[in-house]
Amino acid sequence: MNSNLNTDEFKISYPPQPALDRIANMGIFDTQCAGHQILEKIANKWTILIIYALTQGKKRYSDLKQQIVGISSKMLIQNLRNLERTGLVQRYVYPTVPPRVDYSLTPLGESLAEPLAVLGEWAYQHISDVNASIEQYDHSSQSGDFWQPK
Amino acid sequence: MNSNLNTDEFKISYPPQPALDRIANMGIFDTQCAGHQILEKIANKWTILIIYALTQGKKRYSDLKQQIVGISSKMLIQNLRNLERTGLVQRYVYPTVPPRVDYSLTPLGESLAEPLAVLGEWAYQHISDVNASIEQYDHSSQSGDFWQPK
């Protein structure tokens, strides 16, 4: 039986080595630093959804508006402009008589898609956990004065 | 932990597979769905910074306020309450005469730390790219393409 080498191997092969250690040494806690500014731009509700949608390929303005349920034309165009400005999204304009505009991810945008997808996946995997916590929190509203063990 | 796990199970449980494909099949584009609501909560500027700070261990209120440069006491306590409600952060209160409160990540919060760290790392690695794109965008919009944002 060669079951003697399992745990060590897992630890080596499993890890996205913690990015936490690298993050710790970055000045990301300073609101003025560039990294923080960028993080603020991409950690946005509509931005994430637009990136998600565009990972499926280039799409027209109306397609995006239809897919992203609840977004207004104002927010859509505003965020698309922002994403174009930061270099995450490319804008193609066809000079046809019925105007047609396609939006697609740049290579930079594609490199961001995967991290954002992981984040979205986390949200989906922990829906029940979060909802349970919220329900418990709201139920015991006043009694949170001291720590209750799990 | 079960002792009868084989290596194959571990391999399939840690997929380097793109999360994009899995995201595509989730109804995340619907603003009403639960996953989207959660994503909206965690994809927040201060939330991310607080999670980062707490990955270094439990910290006091004043420590957090000092480390996260630029945050006001209102935003700090507001986001801490939100994180506590969603089950990402735990709050310890010492019944001492000078009040002391420690905040720390729950296991759920720790599971979110790594994805958020990846996101923060991306921001740092692409500072120059984003800045270059912004500069070019602002410069070229002057040269009369069609419409110029203020």
Next chain:
DNA sequence: CTGAATCCAGGCGGATACTG
């Protein structure tokens, strides 16, 4: 020290109407 309460400006975001 850890908040709560209040005021207030600015931005987010929706609705609507309009253009080319």
Next chain:
DNA sequence: CAGTATCCGCCTGGATTCAG
């Protein structure tokens, strides 16, 4: 179809003050 402009309520977020 792909936006643009305007009005406007609401929330975010900072500053200040006060309380336990």
